[in-house]
Amino acid sequence: MVSEVPLTEGELRLLRLLADLGSESDVDRLPMDRSAALALASLLSDKGLVRVERRVKKVLRLTERGREALDHGLPEERLLSLLRSSGGSAPLRVVRESGLFADKAELDAALGEARRAGWISFQKVDGETVVGLTKAPEEVPLTRALRAAAAGEHVPEDAIKRLRSRGLVREEEQAQFTISLTEDGLRVARGEVPVAIEAAKLTRELIETGAWRNVRLKSYDVTLPPPIVYPGKSHPYVQFLEEVREILIGMGFEEVKSPIVEMEFWNFDVLFQAQDHPAREVHDSYALAYPSRAPRTPDESLVERVRRTHEDGWRTGSTGWRYRWSFDTAMRLMLRSQTTSASARTLASRKELPLKIFVIDRVFRPEALDRTHSMEFHQCEGVVLAEGLTVRHLLGYLREFANKLGFDEVAFKPAYFPFTEPSVEAYVKHPELGWIEIAGSGLFRPEVLIPLGYEYPRVQALAWGIGIGRLAMVRLGIEDIRDLHSQDLQFLREFPARW
Numbered sequence: 001m002v003s004e005v006p007l008t009e010g011e012l013r014l015l016r017l018l019a020d021l022g023s024e025s026d027v028d029r030l031p032m033d034r035s036a037a038l039a040l041a042s043l044l045s046d047k048g049l050v051r052v053e054r055r056v057k058k059v060l061r062l063t064e065r066g067r068e069a070l071d072h073g074l075p076e077e078r079l080l081s082l083l084r085s086s087g088g089s090a091p092l093r094v095v096r097e098s099g100l101f102a103d104k105a106e107l108d109a110a111l112g113e114a115r116r117a118g119w120i121s122f123q124k125v126d127g128e129t130v131v132g133l134t135k136a137p138e139e140v141p142l143t144r145a146l147r148a149a150a151a152g153e154h155v156p157e158d159a160i161k162r163l164r165s166r167g168l169v170r171e172e173e174q175a176q177f178t179i180s181l182t183e184d185g186l187r188v189a190r191g192e193v194p195v196a197i198e199a200a201k202l203t204r205e206l207i208e209t210g211a212w213r214n215v216r217l218k219s220y221d222v223t224l225p226p227p228i229v230y231p232g233k234s235h236p237y238v239q240f241l242e243e244v245r246e247i248l249i250g251m252g253f254e255e256v257k258s259p260i261v262e263m264e265f266w267n268f269d270v271l272f273q274a275q276d277h278p279a280r281e282v283h284d285s286y287a288l289a290y291p292s293r294a295p296r297t298p299d300e301s302l303v304e305r306v307r308r309t310h311e312d313g314w315r316t317g318s319t320g321w322r323y324r325w326s327f328d329t330a331m332r333l334m335l336r337s338q339t340t341s342a343s344a345r346t347l348a349s350r351k352e353l354p355l356k357i358f359v360i361d362r363v364f365r366p367e368a369l370d371r372t373h374s375m376e377f378h379q380c381e382g383v384v385l386a387e388g389l390t391v392r393h394l395l396g397y398l399r400e401f402a403n404k405l406g407f408d409e410v411a412f413k414p415a416y417f418p419f420t421e422p423s424v425e426a427y428v429k430h431p432e433l434g435w436i437e438i439a440g441s442g443l444f445r446p447e448v449l450i451p452l453g454y455e456y457p458r459v460q461a462l463a464w465g466i467g468i469g470r471l472a473m474v475r476l477g478i479e480d481i482r483d484l485h486s487q488d489l490q491f492l493r494e495f496p497a498r499w
Contacts (some may be wrong), residue, residue, distance in 0.1 A: 019189035024180035029260035040260040049185035064166035075110035089132035230493040255359040258342030265330040266341040271419040272447035286335040305451035335364035339381040380468040389460035
């Protein structure tokens with residue numbers, strides 16, 4: 001037997017509503033908001049005053065095609081109506097030109113459905129196909145089923161299958177709840193048990209009116225764990241890229257962009273990469289099929305300087321590649337394979353010194369997708385253009401960048417890259433993975449800078465490129481590169497936010 005029951009006014013109202021409805025009701029029949037009723041029922045269930053039964057019901061929802069059929073009739077229904085208005089038959093040509101059908105597919109569907117049902121027949125009259133009514137119903141049975149589905153009424157299973165196969169309806173699961181009073185809940189609702197009205201909080205009105213004397217403040221169990229909240233946040237990879245962007249801007253760099261669809265001229269030729277270099281083959285870069293060539297050409301004088309540099313070194317002190325350079329090859333379009341194309345475009349269009357630029361953007365290479373490789377990934381590139389730069393400046397920039405990313409130990413070793421000389425690889429020490437490579441770098445060769453219009457060697461360009469995706473994997477503790485672009489909602493919710 002219950003002595004005194006603490007209830008809020010909403011809980012007491014729900015108990016009395018249930019008593020008036022015979023102690024039990026579907027939540028949708030209650031004269032109150034559905035979500036509020038379910039929340040109150042959950043609280044009353046914890047107090048043993050109601051029982052909540054949940055069941056799942058399959059309901060039919062009309063698709064866009066189903067709504068159109070309901071408004072304008074099924075295709076076979078429109079066909080039958082046309083034939084009736086034409087005296088029971090009509091040439092197929094007239095049916096086709098009637099304007100009642102959106103396209104040939106819809107007309108074919110109408111003819112097929114009506115013929116399978118035995119409502120129409122075809123015959124040749126004076127060499128022309130004529131469609132005639134046989135024994136067509138006053139109303140197409142499937143239309144009745146469609147109306148029933150729209151009204152939420154019962155639809156036979158075989159009709160549901162036909163409606164679904166024609167894309168007129170879809171099935172959805174809908175949760176339904178029944179709330180019923182327990183024996184104690186019924187006594188409370190009848191007033192047989194004293195009730196202490198609870199207030200969730202002490203309001204100004206309660207204080208001013210003195211009503212606080214007649215209510216009980218609701219108690220809360222502060223030891224219960226709070227609900228898990230997943231606040232909105234950026235994708236972890238986006239957060240990391242923004243951090244890198246902020247670091248470089250803080251170091252005085254300016255971000256630049258370039259097209260994703262690029263000319264081989266900017267992606268390779270300006271960078272003194274030979275036209276027969278393996279990286280320019282189809283297995284190492286994506287070529288566009290259409291359009292295959294750039295509609296506009298770069299500055300003619302720059303093109304001529306690049307041509308001369310490739311063929312005989314021009315005035316760079318190099319012997320060049322000693323082949324006949326092809327303008328047509330340089331104008332081919334591709335998906336850029338390196339962000340250095342953005343740096344090349346910027347160096348060609350801007351001559352102010354000093355210049356500090358960076359690029360963080362997508363590049364594309366035909367890799368086989370696995371845990372550590374992807375055909376689409378991000379690169380981070382930086383270029384410093386000024387007088388009197390040396391390798392010491394390059395190592396200083398790389399060390400400062402690595403330190404700002406949280407890596408204290410940085411090491412370097414000589415390397416080879418096509419358009420820098422000398423070239424350096426940069427490594428950082430990870431506490432668990434040991435030494436990992438983060439960047440390839442070097443000073444641009446004279447064959448790159450001189451054709452672009454710079455006075456080499458007085459003016460030098462430091463450059464580095466970072467496979468920023470792999471560095472992100474290390475920082476974020478991700479083992480599969482595909483997770484950098486994951487759309488798994490649970491994975492993204494549980495991934496810790498970084499501020």
